[in-house]
Amino acid sequence: MEQVMGKESPAGELQIHNVNKWYPGKVHAVIDMNMEINQGEFIVFVGPSGCGKTTLLRMIAGLETISGGEVIMDGRVVNKVPPKNRDIAMVFQNYALYPNMKVKDNIAFPLKMRHTGKQETKSRVAEVARKLELDTLLERKPGALSGGQRQRVALARSMVRKPKLFLMDEPLANLDARLRTEMRREIITLQRELGVTTIYVTHDQTEAMTMGTRIAVINEGVLQQFGTPQEVYRHPANLFVAGFIGSPNMNLWDTEPVAEQGHCYLTLGHARIPMDKRNLPPDSLKGGIKAGIRPEHIMPAASGEPGAIQMKINILENTGREMAVFLTAPGMPDLTMITGADFSGQPGQSVSVRLLSEKIHLFHKETGQAL
Numbered sequence: 435m436e437q438v439m440g441k442e443s444p445a446g447e448l449q450i451h452n453v454n455k456w457y458p459g460k461v462h463a464v465i466d467m468n469m470e471i472n473q474g475e476f477i478v479f480v481g482p483s484g485c486g487k488t489t490l491l492r493m494i495a496g497l498e499t500i501s502g503g504e505v506i507m508d509g510r511v512v513n514k515v516p517p518k519n520r521d522i523a524m525v526f527q528n529y530a531l532y533p534n535m536k537v538k539d540n541i542a543f544p545l546k547m548r549h550t551g552k553q554e555t556k557s558r559v560a561e562v563a564r565k566l567e568l569d570t571l572l573e574r575k576p577g578a579l580s581g582g583q584r585q586r587v588a589l590a591r592s593m594v595r596k597p598k599l600f601l602m603d604e605p606l607a608n609l610d611a612r613l614r615t616e617m618r619r620e621i622i623t624l625q626r627e628l629g630v631t632t633i634y635v636t637h638d639q640t641e642a643m644t645m646g647t648r649i650a651v652i653n654e655g656v657l658q659q660f661g662t663p664q665e666v667y668r669h670p671a672n673l674f675v676a677g678f679i680g681s682p683n684m685n686l687w688d689t690e691p692v693a694e695q696g697h698c699y700l701t702l703g704h705a706r707i708p709m710d711k712r713n714l715p716p717d718s719l720k721g722g723i724k725a726g727i728r729p730e731h732i733m734p735a736a737s738g739e740p741g742a743i744q745m746k747i748n749i750l751e752n753t754g755r756e757m758a759v760f761l762t763a764p765g766m767p768d769l770t771m772i773t774g775a776d777f778s779g780q781p782g783q784s785v786s787v788r789l790l791s792e793k794i795h796l797f798h799k800e801t802g803q804a805l
């Protein structure tokens with residue numbers, strides 16, 4: 435019996451155990467991947483191009499063989515189960531609609547395949563079409579739609595029924611910025627209503643932060659961190675995550691701890707930032723540390739204020755709500771500061787800034803791990 439929107443949700447737990455993917459030519463695309471995904475979660479796989487996120491998604495879908503390890507759905511190993519028997523719905527960037535079918539028939543297709551009754555089908559299609567603002571387009575064929583409208587039809591088709599898993603690979607990549615933002619919200623709302631476990635692939639860290647209940651940050655086939663957006667943002671596990679998540683990027687620089695006359699400092703170029711003692715790493719790591727601070731944790735200071743650093747404003751970027759201030763100074767790493775949009779400095783001017791020392795992250799330079 436087909437389960438559709440609004441009916442009791444099926445399970446949708448997913449475990450990924452030591453999953454590996456080798457492609458011919460010795461490409462180790464996915465390396466010892468482990469994840470436990472709960473029913474109803476919205477998981478985002480995020481990472482740079484080529485990091486292996488699509489490969490992992492395709493192994494979960496059954497579209498790619500698994501070289502090692504297990505994919506387990508609701509307690510059952512599905513490595514050898516063909517895609518059509520996994521009860522998943524997929525949307526990809528290059529969605530394929532049936533060109534000769536009207537929009538309403540395209541959306542209804544998955545229900546038809548499962549012999550859902552006419553009335554039920556009609557009301558499901560109407561409901562999902564209304565949510566994705568397609569209700570006035572139902573009688574058209576895909577050829578008479580814009581790219582964004584077609585993409586919404588593809589989403590509607592995948593979300594018209596209630597599978598165990600939604601798998602989405604960059605489904606908003608072809609949309610303009612405004613539509614992307616709108617569609618993000620529609621997808622989140624629909625997913626929440628349906629309660630279907632969802633895995634969403636993107637290289638866009640803003641999309642990851644705003645959509646995921648948990649984010650899996652992947653680099654070079656390796657899972658770097660798996661946590662809520664807040665955890666990943668506030669406590670990046672390593673240098674890669676620190677640099678990848680957050681826009682503008684976290685400021686990162688080589689640093690050394692200095693202890694002098696009972697006070698502790700971290701070097702920032704030729705400047706010193708007063709530090710609380712407990713934040714300092716052991717002496718054994720001297721010379722091997724990177725420090726990081728988010729742009730919002732740097733702020734204008736009164737000159738002469740303890741810990742104030744003199745820098746020059748290089749570029750200003752005003753978003754209307756806030757100002758990104760790009761700072762330079764001889765012998766200092768470049769820094770980015772976020773301030774209110776009413777910041778009055780001008781490019782070329784000097785400015786005093788201070789860093790919130792309790793917000794500084796420290797990383798082992800070689801292993802990249804957070805200290």
Ligand code: ATP
Binds near residue numbers: 461490637
């Ligand atoms: P993108 O965001 O660009 O789609 P991705 O993170 O989804 O990238 P994958 O497509 O999973 O990355 O690719 C992971 C790695 O595996 C890449 O190095 C890629 O070149 C390689 N790869 C993917 N498909 C194949 C294939 N069929 N044969 C050989 N290597 C492949």
